[in-house]
Amino acid sequence: MHEALFYTKLENQTVRCELCPWYCILKPGQTGNCKVRSNENGKLITHVFNRVAAFGVDPIEKKPLYHFYPGKSILSVGEVGCNLHCSFCQNHHISQCFATEFSGFHEISSKEIVDKALKTPQNIGIAYTYNEPFIFYEFMFETAQQAREKGLKNVVVSNGYINPEPLKHLIPFIDAFNIDLKAFTNDFYLKQTKGKLAPVLETLKIIAKSEAHLEITNLIIPGLNDIESEFENMVQWIAEELGKDVPLHISRYFPKYKLEIPATPTETMLSLYETAKKHLHHVYVGNMSDTKRSSTFCKHCGEILIRRNAYEIQIQNIRENGNCADCGTPVKIIFY
Numbered sequence: 001m002h003e004a005l006f007y008t009k010l011e012n013q014t015v016r017c018e019l020c021p022w023y024c025i026l027k028p029g030q031t032g033n034c035k036v037r038s039n040e041n042g043k044l045i046t047h048v049f050n051r052v053a054a055f056g057v058d059p060i061e062k063k064p065l066y067h068f069y070p071g072k073s074i075l076s077v078g079e080v081g082c083n084l085h086c087s088f089c090q091n092h093h094i095s096q097c098f099a100t101e102f103s104g105f106h107e108i109s110s111k112e113i114v115d116k117a118l119k120t121p122q123n124i125g126i127a128y129t130y131n132e133p134f135i136f137y138e139f140m141f142e143t144a145q146q147a148r149e150k151g152l153k154n155v156v157v158s159n160g161y162i163n164p165e166p167l168k169h170l171i172p173f174i175d176a177f178n179i180d181l182k183a184f185t186n187d188f189y190l191k192q193t194k195g196k197l198a199p200v201l202e203t204l205k206i207i208a209k210s211e212a213h214l215e216i217t218n219l220i221i222p223g224l225n226d227i228e229s230e231f232e233n234m235v236q237w238i239a240e241e242l243g244k245d246v247p248l249h250i251s252r253y254f255p256k257y258k259l260e261i262p263a264t265p266t267e268t269m270l271s272l273y274e275t276a277k278k279h280l281h282h283v284y285v286g287n288m289s290d291t292k293r294s295s296t297f298c299k300h301c302g303e304i305l306i307r308r309n310a311y312e313i314q315i316q317n318i319r320e321n322g323n324c325a326d327c328g329t330p331v332k333i334i335f336y
């Protein structure tokens, strides 16, 4: 067991965790809302240090990141637990269980993960993903520091539910984020995730102002977050607060976990894609086969730059200096 960062000791051995907006107040023996941080005799400890629950080598496009080392692979690691409780969670078998009740951990150090990443062919670095990485903050932070020292890239795929101080402390070691913006109403967040919208928007603003690369994912769920006007408010906010160049992935929902609503109709996806394109330069559809709407086009002249078919990509019409071969407009994609 490893002592956690970002907490305050209160009276009678009680502690307050300050990592995420829950600010859990825990008496000795109690575990936080994320199910991985506990008060052990007046000390906040994390149960997910030096262990992982899930490993994989994925295409970077699977995170999804489309403007960050396209075509490369990334060693991906995850733990158990989450600080949101989405009714439609895709990974609920690991995200919604207590660390103390999970039996499938691999014991592994940060150094061993970095060594593994260095030995994996075509691999650019390490992605912290599968469950919510901010709740295994201490292990991610240590691994990211060591990975950076070895020239590896660090990628965080997250729900964005973290407090500003720990986020700012971590950002200098992270090269790219994909943040899930699940909807644009607090009502949706409260009912479907048990969290709140405002902290996620704050996270997005902090990342957008940093040096790290940012992409956003929005899962479209029929009847819950597919109202055209609400969706348009969201994309307008992204354009105004984060920038029109931030790539947005709108992802097709399929029934999972507690939610039995039928899958998102493709017409809804196509309609919202057109709405998003009015405000943002790079919009992609996910969880459905659509080469055109998964490909990257020059924001100025419309020339195709990267053609995608599932996780296969073809880079086209991009000069060595990274500009569009047709009109010379700089393409904001990180290749090297």
Ligand code: SF4
Pocket (backbone or CB within 6 Å): 017, 018, 019, 020, 021, 022, 023, 024, 031, 032, 033, 034, 035, 036, 037, 083, 135
């Ligand atoms: S990280 Fe976990 S323990 Fe800490 S405030 Fe968030 S939910 Fe609570």
